[in-house]
Amino acid sequence: MKIKIVLVFLLGAALCKAQNDQEAIKNFYDTALSDGMSYAWLDHLSNEIGGRLSGSENAQKAIEYTQSQLVDLGLDKVWLQPVMVPKWVRGEKESGYFKTKGEHHELNICALGGSVATPEEGIQGKVIEVKGIEELKALGEEKIKGNIIFYNRPMEQTLIHTFEAYGGCVDQRYSGALEAGKLGALGVIVRSMNLRLDDLPHTGAMTYGDLPEDQRIPSAAISTNDAEKLSRSLQTDASLELGFKQSCRQFEDVESYNVIGEITGTEFPNEIIIVGGHLDSWDLGDGSHDDGAGVVQSMEVMRLLKLKGQKTRRTIRVVLFMNEENGLRGGTKYAEVAKMKNEVHIVALESDSGGFTPRGFSFDCSDAEMEQVLGWAPLFKPYLIHYFEKGGSGADIGPLKTEGMVLAGLRPDSQRYFDHHHASNDTFDAVNKRELELGAATMTSLVYLYDTYGTKMPVTLPLKN
Amino acid sequence: MKIKIVLVFLLGAALCKAQNDQEAIKNFYDTALSDGMSYAWLDHLSNEIGGRLSGSENAQKAIEYTQSQLVDLGLDKVWLQPVMVPKWVRGEKESGYFKTKGEHHELNICALGGSVATPEEGIQGKVIEVKGIEELKALGEEKIKGNIIFYNRPMEQTLIHTFEAYGGCVDQRYSGALEAGKLGALGVIVRSMNLRLDDLPHTGAMTYGDLPEDQRIPSAAISTNDAEKLSRSLQTDASLELGFKQSCRQFEDVESYNVIGEITGTEFPNEIIIVGGHLDSWDLGDGSHDDGAGVVQSMEVMRLLKLKGQKTRRTIRVVLFMNEENGLRGGTKYAEVAKMKNEVHIVALESDSGGFTPRGFSFDCSDAEMEQVLGWAPLFKPYLIHYFEKGGSGADIGPLKTEGMVLAGLRPDSQRYFDHHHASNDTFDAVNKRELELGAATMTSLVYLYDTYGTKMPVTLPLKN
Numbered sequence: 001m002k003i004k005i006v007l008v009f010l011l012g013a014a015l016c017k018a019q020n021d022q023e024a025i026k027n028f029y030d031t032a033l034s035d036g037m038s039y040a041w042l043d044h045l046s047n048e049i050g051g052r053l054s055g056s057e058n059a060q061k062a063i064e065y066t067q068s069q070l071v072d073l074g075l076d077k078v079w080l081q082p083v084m085v086p087k088w089v090r091g092e093k094e095s096g097y098f099k100t101k102g103e104h105h106e107l108n109i110c111a112l113g114g115s116v117a118t119p120e121e122g123i124q125g126k127v128i129e130v131k132g133i134e135e136l137k138a139l140g141e142e143k144i145k146g147n148i149i150f151y152n153r154p155m156e157q158t159l160i161h162t163f164e165a166y167g168g169c170v171d172q173r174y175s176g177a178l179e180a181g182k183l184g185a186l187g188v189i190v191r192s193m194n195l196r197l198d199d200l201p202h203t204g205a206m207t208y209g210d211l212p213e214d215q216r217i218p219s220a221a222i223s224t225n226d227a228e229k230l231s232r233s234l235q236t237d238a239s240l241e242l243g244f245k246q247s248c249r250q251f252e253d254v255e256s257y258n259v260i261g262e263i264t265g266t267e268f269p270n271e272i273i274i275v276g277g278h279l280d281s282w283d284l285g286d287g288s289h290d291d292g293a294g295v296v297q298s299m300e301v302m303r304l305l306k307l308k309g310q311k312t313r314r315t316i317r318v319v320l321f322m323n324e325e326n327g328l329r330g331g332t333k334y335a336e337v338a339k340m341k342n343e344v345h346i347v348a349l350e351s352d353s354g355g356f357t358p359r360g361f362s363f364d365c366s367d368a369e370m371e372q373v374l375g376w377a378p379l380f381k382p383y384l385i386h387y388f389e390k391g392g393s394g395a396d397i398g399p400l401k402t403e404g405m406v407l408a409g410l411r412p413d414s415q416r417y418f419d420h421h422h423a424s425n426d427t428f429d430a431v432n433k434r435e436l437e438l439g440a441a442t443m444t445s446l447v448y449l450y451d452t453y454g455t456k457m458p459v460t461l462p463l464k465n
Numbered sequence: 466m467k468i469k470i471v472l473v474f475l476l477g478a479a480l481c482k483a484q485n486d487q488e489a490i491k492n493f494y495d496t497a498l499s500d501g502m503s504y505a506w507l508d509h510l511s512n513e514i515g516g517r518l519s520g521s522e523n524a525q526k527a528i529e530y531t532q533s534q535l536v537d538l539g540l541d542k543v544w545l546q547p548v549m550v551p552k553w554v555r556g557e558k559e560s561g562y563f564k565t566k567g568e569h570h571e572l573n574i575c576a577l578g579g580s581v582a583t584p585e586e587g588i589q590g591k592v593i594e595v596k597g598i599e600e601l602k603a604l605g606e607e608k609i610k611g612n613i614i615f616y617n618r619p620m621e622q623t624l625i626h627t628f629e630a631y632g633g634c635v636d637q638r639y640s641g642a643l644e645a646g647k648l649g650a651l652g653v654i655v656r657s658m659n660l661r662l663d664d665l666p667h668t669g670a671m672t673y674g675d676l677p678e679d680q681r682i683p684s685a686a687i688s689t690n691d692a693e694k695l696s697r698s699l700q701t702d703a704s705l706e707l708g709f710k711q712s713c714r715q716f717e718d719v720e721s722y723n724v725i726g727e728i729t730g731t732e733f734p735n736e737i738i739i740v741g742g743h744l745d746s747w748d749l750g751d752g753s754h755d756d757g758a759g760v761v762q763s764m765e766v767m768r769l770l771k772l773k774g775q776k777t778r779r780t781i782r783v784v785l786f787m788n789e790e791n792g793l794r795g796g797t798k799y800a801e802v803a804k805m806k807n808e809v810h811i812v813a814l815e816s817d818s819g820g821f822t823p824r825g826f827s828f829d830c831s832d833a834e835m836e837q838v839l840g841w842a843p844l845f846k847p848y849l850i851h852y853f854e855k856g857g858s859g860a861d862i863g864p865l866k867t868e869g870m871v872l873a874g875l876r877p878d879s880q881r882y883f884d885h886h887h888a889s890n891d892t893f894d895a896v897n898k899r900e901l902e903l904g905a906a907t908m909t910s911l912v913y914l915y916d917t918y919g920t921k922m923p924v925t926l927p928l929k930n
């Protein structure tokens with residue numbers, strides 16, 4: 001009889017818990033959709049401030065704005081974490097062309113982030129088209145030297161997860177100039193990382209590694225339409241002339257900041273859950289999807305948790321990372337400081353895949369953690385959140401990874417993302433208010449569940465200060 | 466021993482089938498994404514032809530264009546099915562205003578489809594704001610008579626399925642003038658069916674039922690921003706003056722067509738599976754999402770099935786319905802003719818919810834049919850298709866419903882749909898190529914499975930001619 005009573009009691013308690021979770025989650029979605037702040041915050045970041053390249057005046061404005069908004073939310077602590085960041089400046093608008101059979105074609109072109117400038121008069125040369133770095137190496141120094149290398153391997157259309165298509169191409173952009181520079185090339189142009197055929201060049205980070213300065217060649221992206229046109233023209237005129245001009249410049253590192261806010265946990269203040277996105281963006285658009293969306297969604301998580309009216313059991317931090325795009329200095333610094341302070345992070349969740357309709361999360365975690373997450377999946381079903389898979393999380397939170405910790409990335413619908421990524425059309429009008437808000441509510445729900453139930457990680461530090 | 470061999474054989478056959486299905490479906494997705502036709506067809510329908518209101522010259526052009534494209538696909542039969550459709554013409558661009566405290570505010574306004582015109586000089590009057598038809602009726606003739614009724618119940622933001630929010634509001638648009646006319650109102654304006662605050666009026670069908678002509682009052686939609694502004698102004702000036710002017714006109718019915726194409730089944734030609742969308746659209750935009758997308762996706766289903774190179778077991782028909790928007794005459798006619806000919810339709814699938822990323826299907830079917838569908842869900846998982854629920858299908862295929870038949874509707878992501886629905890921004894640029902193509906591949910996969918396995922419906926007619 002006693003056992004029965006205990007069982008009924010336990011069952012009742014479990015049902016009650018489940019119902020509380022359902023209600024809490026419904027409340028997050030209802031509030032985000034009917035009375036959310038994320039869209040208004042994004043409007044300010046995008047339209048009042050604009051593109052926020054590391055080290056720029058706009059990046060500093062974004063730091064000040066988001067800090068003040070977090071203070072207004074009434075979090076327990078808000079602070080800036082100093083971090084030195086690279087400062088690269090695009091300069092004059094780039095120009096480029098190719099000439100074939102007496103015809104002059106203007107190119108839609110932009111410098112890659114971190115590239116050196118061309119001489120003032122630009123560079124001109126013959127074009128060697130390759131499908132990638134392997135083909136470049138196979139051609140060898142003799143064929144490469146003195147020429148402009150045109151990397152033209154397109155993103156794979158048949159991949160459903162467009163980030164996989166990006167991953168399969170981006171080495172051309174990141175390391176293309178490094179490898180071509182070693183072989184004495186004059187310059188590099190790369191087909192934009194874009195699944196769509198259009199006229200917009202897409203910038204992005206590139207590296208020279210430890211190449212000596214005299215081997216560092218200018219590197220730029222051209223639009224997908226131009227890549228197609230150039231490739232066709234090369235088939236009938238292999239010795240056509242191409243030229244481009246850019247005046248970008250790398251300055252000394254400057255001081256910048258991660259913006260951090262915290263709700264201190266009442267029961268387990270030493271178990272830290274962070275939620276974040278990156279505050280910096282490329283300079284061509286206003287960085288609404290990449291990653292203004294992740295920034296304002298992370299702020300909204302804090303607001304929705306505060307609105308709920310109960311203190312959190314664990315410590316919840318929002319971290320708005322600086323310099324994801326061209327250095328990852330903010331993420332690296334945050335992890336360094338956390339390690340130095342012996343802080344225990346149990347979960348880190350990043351939103352850095354655009355402000356589109358959320359589909360779920362990918363998790364970098366153990367099987368036991370994954371099992372816990374899958375147990376929560378039914379709570380998300382009414383909101384059409386169905387994707388809970390192992391996979392990468394986010395660049396900024398990567399350095400924080402320790403044994404047993406859960407890293408998670410919000411996974412929005414990815415079909416449109418690369419239409420806008422790093423291009424001049426990554427702008428506020430390309431973000432749908434409801435889609436953005438649904439992402440914020442989805443993130444809040446996951447953070448709420450981790451706050452309520454913790455992870456499977458054995459926490460070895462004392463749980464109370 | 467024999468039993469074991471049979472079991473191994475059956476198991477092997479089942480595995481082989483499953484593998485065939487996986488491969489067939491992968492092939493549909495790969496081809497749609499890398500070598501699809503739907504986007505080029507939509508480009509023509511939207512940009513070369515444009516808005517296709519029933520009875521218009523553009524509707525006729527769309528009939529001829531899609532017919533010729535289906536013929537080019539080499540289907541077994543292509544034909545036009547005559548149907549009489551209403552012809553309503555918008556006339557001059559509408560105008561409207563309200564005046565309060567000496568200020569004149571222009572309204573973004575459009576006539577609802579089927580509305581009568583105002584007198585040439587327009588109508589002017591005081592405004593009674595109501596949240597719906599119930600409130601109108603409660604106010605009664607005394608308060609309504611001679612005034613302009615302003616229906617201002619917004620779509621419910623917290624509903625995840627935006628079509629539910631639409632369903633909860635659209636009675637104001639459809640029956641608002643009918644009910645207000647009975648009470649002697651001068652005219653009706655309706656808040657646009659749009660979840661977003663913007664400046665675009667959204668048209669759509671309305672009815673006068675069998676109201677005598679002298680009680681038929683002009684009915685128009687205003688943008689959501691204007692609805693908010695007007696409502697605020699009414700709070701401080703209840704007797705402000707509002708006026709609007711429209712010159713729309715209903716003509717006699719004209720002959721039009723459903724466009725139909727068929728791949729005749731090799732084994733069960735009398736079991737018919739149809740896939741379709743509607744060819745007509747509203748006139749303000751070019752009808753790219755509503756329902757150009759459904760039209761070209763349905764055509765692409767036929768193309769992908771043909772490309773597969775094997776004949777289908779059952780008869781697959783594409784039906785491009787005429788006049789979904791303001792009469793449903795095409796869907797009604799198709800069902801009439803099917804009944805007259807004693808045709809057995811086992812499945813009808815419609816795409817009429819926009820060309821956004823597909824999430825799955827809703828099904829109007831028996832529990833046994835639903836069980837079969839759920840068994841197929843794992844085949845769709847790699848394509849992030851996760852939504853298989855009972856629910857409505859599509860307006861055009863509704864009249865076809867018979868006992869035992871499966872009606873299905875493609876369910877794309879619905880968050881952006883009502884930003885564009887029936888408004889001037891339902892245009893080609895709002896459709897993403899990959900999202901459209903994913904929808905076509907998803908539909909093809911379902912049709913392929915029904916073709917391969919049939920339904921659970923007992924087919925009573927002879928299966929061969």
